[in-house]
Ligand SMILES: Cc1cc2nc3c(=O)[nH]c(=O)nc-3n(C[C@H](O)[C@H](O)[C@H](O)COP(=O)(O)OP(=O)(O)OC[C@H]3O[C@@H](n4cnc5c(N)ncnc54)[C@H](O)[C@@H]3O)c2cc1C
């Protein structure tokens with residue numbers, strides 16, 4: 001029977017990754033989490049056999065974590081290691097995989113066991129396609145694209161907690177001279193029912209206020225395209241949706257001033273209703289929207305706010 | 317400096333077969349990957365400010381020399397490449413094994429740069445895998461790179477933090493799309509590129525043991541993703557459109573008014 005090791009820095013990640021182990025019918029599931037995550041009640045109802053607690057987990061760089069993970073996998077013989085699709089985990093898993101002569105698949109959207117072998121799906125060609133891959137050797141390391149899956153509830157079981165000491169595995173060839181934390185804002189995009197998302201159609205940072213007002217009125221979360229976060233730094237990186245960012249599935253996604261490139265759309269494809277506000281009628285987003293508003297956002301958004309206020313419209 | 321560039325299908329012109337839903341890769345226009353070109357641009361700027369030679373390395377099946385020459389036209393000095401059918405089945409493991417040996421074959425380098433993710437597979441793996449295979453430290457997702465004497469200073473951006481790291485050579489860096497905007501080569505540069513040396517290396521020259529060339533993952537199929545949308549265009553002025561949109565969303569049950 002296959003043993004699975006889940007790596008997660010947050011409880012939500014752990015919960016979602018637990019469902020992946022269920023999908024392949026794994027019996028023996030262990031987790032490596034930050035020691036700050038200890039929440040005995042939740043952990044013991046996840047059907048985990050063992051939880052390793054690591055002090056300073058999320059701050060430990062991948063080139064150091066790799067030694068801890070290799071050690072664990074070798075000792076415990078895990079067939080599968082899963083973690084969330086985030087930069088640190090992708091790097092950690094690629095390193096571990098190279099070291100163990102193992103496969104590593106990033107950003108997996110599904111995993112199943114087909115006639116005894118593992119088959120995963122992941123985005124391909126910018127996200128407009130999906131590739132289906134058979135895993136030929138274990139252990140395999142997979143980062144999973146988080147999409148808000150929730151595990152079944154279970155009886156509380158017995159759980160062994162193992163505290164891992166911080167190993168002194170520092171790579172002296174790399175010096176971290178500064179670390180700047182980005183402050184968390186708003187709720188988790190994956191759970192939002194309505195998301196208002198901004199793109200480069202906004203000319204100045206101050207103009208995002210309009211989108212914030214709209215989001216507030218609708219009780220929506222604010223998201224953005226990659227350039228708004230990464231090129232312009234107007235929003236935190238964790239708010240960008242798409243291939244390299246968050247994958248979301250709200251009831252309503254309102255894309256404002258976003259062109260709708262495939263790398264963006266893959267992250268919002270599962271939205272129930274997509275509204276596009278873009279004054280270029282040839283922008284690709286119009287082909288992937290339920291409702292297209294081919295107007296200047298600077299005229300339309302204030303009008304929409306006005307109508308919503310007048311009608312006292314709220315999210316149902 | 318070594319820069320790894322991958323020849324990939326141009327996604328913007330890619331079509332799919334409506335019966336199988338598979339991409340028509342054989343009809344796609346080949347190009348070099350987006351973040352690979354960003355890595356190349358970063359290397360060229362380092363060369364312009366601090367000197368050095370820029371060598372591009374590539375591996376693929378049926379590589380098109382003209383496409384690789386685009387990297388030379390941007391300003392790279394030389395190119396080493398492996399073109400072999402084995403690469404049509406290569407996964408991140410095989411690719412890393414081939415490219416680490418190709419880099420050695422090309423004489424090694426102080427700075428090795430690649431994209432954070434290839435434009436077709438988007439594995440995010442080559443840099444970290446090379447790091448383990450070659451025993452050279454790696455800094456992923458660079459958004460700026462500076463040289464300060466012998467010290468390379470890199471700013472990297474993660475989801476929840478930015479970090480500044482320093483290291484001496486040798487060092488591997490993976491380029492975030494935001495690190496630099498790739499230059500468009502001038503006609504003069506394109507002409508000059510036709511005379512720059514390109515070395516085709518046969519895979520057998522790399523001395524790779526059999527298991528280093530055996531993929532650990534097999535692609536079973538590729539299919540296009542399609543979501544049916546209603547494509548309702550709202551016309552009229554801003555207020556009219558807003559009224560219509562709110563009405564529609566109320567009807568859809570997502571808003572209450
Ligand atoms: C490997 C890779 C990964 C990527 N990952 C992601 C990702 O995860 N997420 C992501 O978003 N992108 C990603 N991208 C980038 C993506 O390809 C696009 O470049 C990006 O999504 C474009 O952002 P945008 O739509 O905000 O900007 P643009 O493409 O510049 O579009 C701006 C739009 O605003 C419209 N506009 C301008 N003015 C107005 C106005 N006054 N009123 C209304 N509309 C207006 C314009 O018509 C235009 O369509 C990735 C790219 C690569 C190569």
Ligand SMILES: Nc1ncnc2c1ncn2[C@@H]1O[C@H](COP(=O)(O)O)[C@@H](O)[C@H]1O
Pocket residue numbers: 320321322323349351352355373374375376408411415429430431432433434435437438439440441442443
């Ligand atoms: N076959 C290849 N030849 C040359 N460079 C490659 C190849 N595959 C990947 N790379 C480089 O490695 C980066 C990351 O690729 P990947 O690990 O596939 O996401 C790319 O952006 C390229 O710079």
